[in-house]
Amino acid sequence: MAITTAPGTTGKPGRPAPPYPAGSRHASLGRKLRDNLTGHAFLLGALLCFVVFSWYPMIRGVVMSFQRTRRGETTWVGWDNYARIIHEPSFWAAWKNTFYFTVLALVLGYAVPFLVAILLNEFRHAQGYLRILVYLPVMLPPASALFLFKFYAYDPSDAGLFNAILRALHLPTSEWMQSPGMTMPAMVIASTWMNMGGAVLIYLAALQNIPGDLYEAAELDGAGIWRRIAHVTIPQTRLILALMAMLQIVATMQLFIEPLILANGAGAEDSATSVAYLIYQHGFFQNDLNGAAALGVIMLVALAGFSAVYVRLTSRQD
Template sequence: MTAPGAAPGRAAPPRRPRPRETGAAPAGGRFSQSLRRNLTAHGFLVGAVLCFAVFSWYPMVREFFLAFQRTEGGEVTWVGLDNLTTVLDDPAFWQAWRNTLLFTVLALVLGFAVPFVVAVVINEFHHGQGYLRLLVYLPVMLPPVASVLLFKYLYDPGYGLLNELLGFLHLPGQQWLQDPDLSMLSVVIASTWMNMGGATLVYLAALQDIPGELYEAAELDGAGLFRKIWHVTIPQTRLVLSLMLLMQVIATMQVFVEPFLLTGGAGPEGSTTTVVHLIYQYAFNFNDYGAAAALGLLLLVLLAGFSAAYVRLSRAGDE
């Protein structure tokens, strides 16, 4: 059979199939586009790595070597473990650790329990939760200096609000920041108020992830509010509670701002001197940077253990 228009007796030439149009860019174009995308991503990554190296890695490495050196008049001398011996022989070292552990225990009692209770209360409200979350988080958004000025006014022995309330109740006023027995507790209360907002929101998010069917089943079994919290809420949020506990231990072991701004750091009879404030004193009051680095290295080793536990626990939660 001949194709229309072909000469009689002559077969039509076969048609060549047209190449299919895929719309794909040439290999060279794809490579250049991928290269540009990768260069942009790597550019941002290199900037972040450089910032991290300059402001985190280098100070850590420098501190490690500085802990075994002594700098006097611009001359650097290798002294081995002498800086560590100086720190361990200092009575202020042991007092600072006692104060830090006391702050950690008190801060965990208040700063760990109070945000969880506040989150449970907010979770019971079906309306206005957004306003309550904002109200709870407001102290975190305030500058620390403003919060400290507020508490200095509350704690003032002459015209402070707390002593005014005690006087109204016919009770004697207290030296909140001047009494060695009350100064640390006063600092912990201020620190809890200043930092509880973030923990409260984390707990609230964990509470809202608990299936409502569990509470309904508990109510059918006759469980009240406290039994539901004990048998449903706490088991369902155990991982979050454990992670937050470790994070708060790490944070409270490094406390500096609140004692420094409220009591000048040392406090009455050294009652609020923490480990980090002692590092500050070694470096900037005594110009003994080697002792400051040695004490910082001890604190780093301790906190590294808590950090490793935190990472392991978080990985277990992901699995």
């Protein structure tokens, strides 16, 4: 009995002929379809997690911000939750504290990791050990690191580390978290120490990609270290600096765990109340989930608007 094969193919006895001739347009499309289906199948799990744990809560929060739930009954109230939240005195105080923390974090928490990365890049020996040393605070749980600051570094008594250093330098001591004027700077110091390890490694990777010829040319022209940083290092890492600035602002605007642990929430004279902590307070202490949702949407819109403007400005510069 003869075995037939598809015209134009070299099919072997006992094997079915391919559905399309080899090298044809249909075979190429079929191969691409199978490859795309395989890739999308691998991405499906991550996509489902993203939808369930990110997009759905976000959409649900937006819907809740226009509703009011009382005794199990939900009614649509429109913009009433937003009007009520905006007219609360704590709303504007929380935004003021959050902006103040963000500005201080940009001055200290944004500049210090970049300078530390420049110093590490200049070392020729023990770079691996120094990187581990810088990244070590990131590996600590945030709560543990903040309790370390609260009960050891910021202790207002003579046992406090920072007050001991100030006394050794013959400088006046501080009450730190008990002082309204020192609450935000103290939280910025703790936050910078906890989180700068990751930023240092990112900056260090960008610095090591700068061609050494540029520094050699700058040295031949008589440029000192500060001129080399200003005219070689910063221009060559401009894109990374811009990205890290945006991420820094978005992260610091969501200030929550620092006031919760270091200042017990509001702090002295409400000097530590942030927008994120105010959301927590409305949702879990006042049982006002709709007001908390409205606050969350306001923060979402503010951060999304800032990110859009920032990306537009930086893209024009590029």
